[in-house]
Amino acid sequence: MSRRENSHAFLIDLDGTMYAGNSKIEHAEPFIGRLRELKLPFLFVTNNSSRTPEQVAEHLIRMGIAAKPEEVVTSSQATAHYIAGRKPGAKVFVIGEAGLKSALEGAGLELVEDQPDYVVQGIDRQFNYDKLARAVQYITDGAEYVLTNPDRLLPSDGRLVPGAGSIAASIQGALQIEPVVIGKPYEPIMRFALERLTFAEQVWAVGDNPATDILAGQAAGLRTALVQTGIATADNVEELLERSGASPDLICCNLETLLERLNLHPEGQASK
Structure with a gap:
């Protein structure tokens, strides 16, 4: 595995980033597939406290996104750990x-x-x-x-x-x-997730909400990437950033663009 493939790991939000309710967000499935292909460590991190990791994984699988319970971190798990x-x-x-x-x-x-x-x-x-x-x-x-x-x-x-x-x-x-x-935008859930994440030189917090996902990543000292696929959109992103005080390292229209910005997109398939 190359140095580039070892350099990144990801803590990925769910609602608004992977899915919206019962609908899969565009590019979510190939994004996770590409991380697996490159063997980049990642975890799904959610504020949801009502579902078990098994239920969260099942929800993702039903939408065609490959997931395992051990790849899911919930606010309930982080609370119990605390x-x-x-x-x-x-x-x-x-x-x-x-x-x-x-x-x-x-x-x-x-x-x-x-x-x-x-x-x-x-x-x-x-x-x-x-x-x-x-x-x-x-x-x-x-x-x-x-x-x-x-x-x-x-x-x-x-x-x-x-x-x-x-x-x-x-x-x-x-x-x-x-x-x-415990949950986002506070740091305990991120610290708990980091304890479970395979070592990487650079960990990214990825999400659609500046006031939770991005601030939580900043609180934990991570790099942050805001995707405009849920709470944040191209129309409201500047207002949300000003209101929250968040300063993401990257602002991307979607997950495909994030792969491109990190130079992880398959050769010859970069998004326009």
């Missing part, structure tokens, strides 16, 4: 769904309904007043509040729905506190 590293076997009260609960149990943490060491919150489509009241009580009693990701809105089949950050707003509003946040 807590297990601070207090192995900790007792955790969970506001979240199957993917989060599976990750926490897989890290040896105990899911409880009373007297937890941590209140861990992700997206929860069954969230209600009782869960809010319990979270407030436990945090007031001394439990540490950990949020998987701060996303307030999520794209879902052409519309926006409340995300984990919207639920967090109610808890934060009640207590006037800030949680420990």
Whole structure:
């Protein structure tokens, strides 16, 4: 393998970069295929806390994008890693769904309904007043509040729905506190992903959202590439960059252009 082929690795966003809901984004499949062909290390990194890595991989495979569970990093996994590293076997009260609960149990943490060491919150489509009241009580009693990701809105089949950050707003509003946040744009999820990534001279964070993907990459000291295939488009990119304060190293119209800019495109097939 050449020095060029050894030089790059990638932490790749999913929604808006690989797919939009249930639709594959153009150039996603050949982009991943080219990375595999060149044997360049990569991981898919998502703020999604509801799905297990197996479910994320299955979702990609259904759209024709080759993926393995071990190539997926979720905010739930990073959250479980964070807590297990601070207090192995900790007792955790969970506001979240199957993917989060599976990750926490897989890290040896105990899911409880009373007297937890941590209140861990992700997206929860069954969230209600009782869960809010319990979270407030436990945090007031001394439990540490950990949020998987701060996303307030999520794209879902052409519309926006409340995300984990919207639920967090109610808890934060009640207590006037800030949680420990694991997911993008914060650095813990990137640090966790980097620990699992094969060594490379240069690691790129790739995504469509300046306020999450790019800022997270910058926080972790990575090179960053913004693709205009989701949140960012050719029409709004300047506004989004100004609003977020993000400064990506590369701005590309799509993933094919990114391959070209990094001199990884197959010979004679460079995009126009």
